[in-house]
Amino acid sequence: MFDNLSSKLDKAIKTLKGQGSISEINVAATIKEIRRALVDADVNYKVAKEVTDKIKDEAMGRDVLTTVSPGQLMVKIVYDELTQLMGGEKQDIVIKGDPAVVLLSGLQGSGKTTFAGKLASFIKKQNRNVLLVACDVYRPAAIDQLKVLGEQIGVEVYSEPENKNPVEISQNALAFARKNNKKVVIIDTAGRLAVDEQMMREIEAVKKAINPSETL
Numbered sequence: 001m002f003d004n005l006s007s008k009l010d011k012a013i014k015t016l017k018g019q020g021s022i023s024e025i026n027v028a029a030t031i032k033e034i035r036r037a038l039v040d041a042d043v044n045y046k047v048a049k050e051v052t053d054k055i056k057d058e059a060m061g062r063d064v065l066t067t068v069s070p071g072q073l074m075v076k077i078v079y080d081e082l083t084q085l086m087g088g089e090k091q092d093i094v095i096k097g098d099p100a101v102v103l104l105s106g107l108q109g110s111g112k113t114t115f116a117g118k119l120a121s122f123i124k125k126q127n128r129n130v131l132l133v134a135c136d137v138y139r140p141a142a143i144d145q146l147k148v149l150g151e152q153i154g155v156e157v158y159s160e161p162e163n164k165n166p167v168e169i170s171q172n173a174l175a176f177a178r179k180n181n182k183k184v185v186i187i188d189t190a191g192r193l194a195v196d197e198q199m200m201r202e203i204e205a206v207k208k209a210i211n212p213s214e215t216l
Contacts, residue, residue, distance in 0.1 A: 038052070093216070103214070103216070108191025117132070121153040131156055133158045134159040146188055170209060187206070187210070
């Protein structure tokens with residue numbers, strides 16, 4: 001999801017590159033594309049509009065320095081506003097415990113499984129023994145996708161294809177991790193919506209059962 005959003009934002013901002021100055025016309029076209037990119041990435045329309053309105057106001061209210069192109073300025077403004085949208089300053093992922101447990105939760109199609117692989121690769125490069133856990137019991141290809149990612153980065157994947165209880169799978173995975181000296185456990189779960197009460201109860205049950213040091 002984030003790779004797709006990044007490419008769309010880059011495409012939107014390219015309309016300003018080569019422009020000598022910022023104007024209402026070229027900013028309006030860029031803002032429209034940025035808003036569309038955010039909505040396509042499942043950002044609430046109202047939130048996307050508020051963010052792009054701020055970006056527009058900030059862009060039109062600035063004097064462009066001779067050493068800074070309109071495109072460069074827009075990149076900085078968009079970065080600042082999206083940083084604020086996602087909570088302000090960068091925060092490190094909390095990895096503590098033996099093993100440390102990171103629980104991934106989010107919308108279906110938001111890129112959790114791909115992110116799980118990237119996070120596992122990042123942590124592995126810190127010389128930590130990582131275990132990926134397939135806890136998406138609803139999407140048929142979820143286990144296979146995680147296994148492919150695990151093979152690509154050299155990280156073991158724990159799965160129970162016949163078990164449809166994510167709480168049991170996560171608990172069994174922790175026992176496996178302790179037995180096999182895994183220091184960080186990353187649990188990939190099924191996509192869910194906040195309005196789906198059953199799925200929300202399920203993720204709460206998983207969280208209670210494994211007590212993760214970080215939930216992303």
